Amino acid sequence: MTSEELATYDAFMTQRRAKILERLGEAARTAGRSASEVCVLAVSKTVGVEEVASAWRAGYRTFGENRPQELRRKAEGIAAIPQMSDARLDMIGNLQTNKINQVIGTAHLIHSVSSMHLAEAISKRAVARNAVARVLLEVNVSGEASKSGFSPQQAREALEPVLGLDGLDLQGVMTMAPAHDPGAARAAFSGLRELRDTLRADSGLPLDVLSCGMSDDFGIAVEEGSTLVRLGRIVFDPAYPLDV
Numbered sequence: 001m002t003s004e005e006l007a008t009y010d011a012f013m014t015q016r017r018a019k020i021l022e023r024l025g026e027a028a029r030t031a032g033r034s035a036s037e038v039c040v041l042a043v044s045k046t047v048g049v050e051e052v053a054s055a056w057r058a059g060y061r062t063f064g065e066n067r068p069q070e071l072r073r074k075a076e077g078i079a080a081i082p083q084m085s086d087a088r089l090d091m092i093g094n095l096q097t098n099k100i101n102q103v104i105g106t107a108h109l110i111h112s113v114s115s116m117h118l119a120e121a122i123s124k125r126a127v128a129r130n131a132v133a134r135v136l137l138e139v140n141v142s143g144e145a146s147k148s149g150f151s152p153q154q155a156r157e158a159l160e161p162v163l164g165l166d167g168l169d170l171q172g173v174m175t176m177a178p179a180h181d182p183g184a185a186r187a188a189f190s191g192l193r194e195l196r197d198t199l200r201a202d203s204g205l206p207l208d209v210l211s212c213g214m215s216d217d218f219g220i221a222v223e224e225g226s227t228l229v230r231l232g233r234i235v236f237d238p239a240y241p242l243d244v
């Protein structure tokens, strides 16, 4: 970007962030919650490091990527900008076992532990590197065939074995809601919260992180208890229709 384009993008980023926080605040108030309980993760998968730096200047501190290689590329870009040392980068997408090494030590939190097989593989790699990987279980609450993740029942069954794995720090659960169906999205978010409450009771652990809500439905997610919304288009895309 030219310096002029960058200034325009910075101004867009700041205005857009104010609108997002306003909407988030409304949703939190509706639910009798505080907006400060909700982390806004900016999903940077479609933009470059320049746009990420612009988002950082606007106030975002948590970013998310869905591909290991792009996660590494963004991590290197961010590391080259000393002021951004407080930026955090999460892995939010499908993770193949042969890519785990690219993510451990780079991702602050892995949202997408979608099977027992993957949990075991992450554990093994983390132990080999003397690291602890913070993770969420990805749960397919809506039951759509196209979505990956544990069913709620499988998540309950996986809890004990997952907690028995070294090198993993289980912090909560994540889901992707059905698109273009606010009622179904709400049901998925409340189902995720109920599952978390069950897992919490079963384990005695806080399991504080409820990662749910994207550009189209984050208000609903916050009303239903989300503590971390993953926002891509609404943060970075000036063409995203904010007022529909």
Ligand SMILES: *Cc1c(COP(=O)(O)O)cnc(C)c1O
Binding pocket: 043, 045, 066, 092, 093, 214, 215, 216, 230, 231, 232, 233, 234
């Ligand atoms: C892309 C992506 C998002 C962000 O989606 P938007 O609709 O652009 O907000 C959130 N979560 C995951 C896992 C994604 O891959």
